[in-house]
Amino acid sequence: MTARxxxxxxxxxGIGLAITEVFKRxxxxxxxxxxxxxxxxxxxxxxxxxxxxxxxxxxxxxxxAGINELASMDTLNDSSWQMMLQTNLTAPFQLARAxxxxxxxxxxxxxxxxxxxxxxxAKAHRGGYAATKAGLIGMTRVLAIEGAAHxxxxxxxxxxxxxxxxxxxxxxxxxxxxxxxLIPIGRLAEPHEIAKTVWWLCSEENxxxxxxxxxxxxxxxxx
Numbered sequence: 001m002t003a004r005x006x007x008x009x010x011x012x013x014g015i016g017l018a019i020t021e022v023f024k025r026x027x028x029x030x031x032x033x034x035x036x037x038x039x040x041x042x043x044x045x046x047x048x049x050x051x052x053x054x055x056x057x058x059x060x061x062x063x064x065a066g067i068n069e070l071a072s073m074d075t076l077n078d079s080s081w082q083m084m085l086q087t088n089l090t091a092p093f094q095l096a097r098a099x100x101x102x103x104x105x106x107x108x109x110x111x112x113x114x115x116x117x118x119x120x121x122a123k124a125h126r127g128g129y130a131a132t133k134a135g136l137i138g139m140t141r142v143l144a145i146e147g148a149a150h151x152x153x154x155x156x157x158x159x160x161x162x163x164x165x166x167x168x169x170x171x172x173x174x175x176x177x178x179x180x181x182l183i184p185i186g187r188l189a190e191p192h193e194i195a196k197t198v199w200w201l202c203s204e205e206n207x208x209x210x211x212x213x214x215x216x217x218x219x220x221x222x223x
Contacts, residue, residue: 005029006202007058007099009040009091010065014164015114018191019062022199031056040065040091041083050098057106058099060202063092063136064114068129070170081128088132089139096143100152109152110202113140114194117160117217133158137213144211153210155201160217162189184219 006023010016011032020030031053039045066088069080092113103109118126119133136156143154161167161179167188171179180187194216200206201214215221 002204003027003029004059005031005057006060006062007031007033007056007095008062008064009033009038009095014166015159015162015191015194016062016064018195019064019198022192022195023060023202026199026203028060028202031058040087041067043086043090043094046091046094050094054098058102059106059108060110060112061095061099062112062114062198062202063095065091066114066116066129066132068126068166068170070125071128072125073127076128084128084132088129089135092136093139096139100143100147103152104147104150107151109147109150110206111140111143111147111152111154112198112201113137113154113156114198115140115156115158115213117158117215117221120158120213120215121221140213141211148210153201153206155209155211156213157194157198157201158213158215158217159189159194160215160220162191162194164191182220182223183217184222187218189216189218 006028008016008020008030011020020032023030038049067084069084096111113136115136116133118130119137140154140156147154197216
């Protein structure tokens with residue numbers, strides 16, 4: 001694969017860390033800003049980062065970072081809603097808007113947005129999260145349509161239950177045991193299993209899979 005540079009948000013842990021590791025093993029240079037450098041919850045921080053780093057040739061954009069604040073629709077407050085909207089949807093839009101022109105000019109680019117099965121199917125107390133991930137899937141399709149003719153391929157990946165800190169924070173041990181029984185494969189995914197698919201989508205091996213929403217959930221949504 002030709003030497004490429006990838007921007008991965010949320011690259012310090014969980015799925016994001018697994019993605020950065022597999023990219024590095026494949027000799028892809030990775031930019032994975034810390035929250036201090038790129039605060040996705042602050043639109044001004046995202047805009048400033050894009051300006052400061054516009055000299056970098058970003059070939060691959062993986063919008064991975066996200067937050068999930070659990071609340072029923074009648075108790076979800078405006079602050080939590082806005083925080084999830086900015087972090088999960090607006091920040092990826094800002095980054096894609098900034099990176100897309102360079103990719104188009106160079107005639108090659110890959111964008112993968114890490115959405116969620118909750119952008120496709122529903123679960124209680126995930127109204128804000130589900131709304132932002134559904135929006136991310138919709139944005140991915142438009143990016144695919146607008147970028148494909150210029151060599152820019154965009155796709156969305158929707159993980160199911162993954163063994164990450166976020167999953168454990170939102171589900172206790174007993175709940176996780178119950179969830180595992182609902183998954184046909186019988187267990188949660190490991191972050192590296194998601195990362196391998198993301199790498200392939202971003203590689204030069206992927207020449208035609210474009211504008212798709214790929215569920216990686218062990219068969220959970222097939223039931």
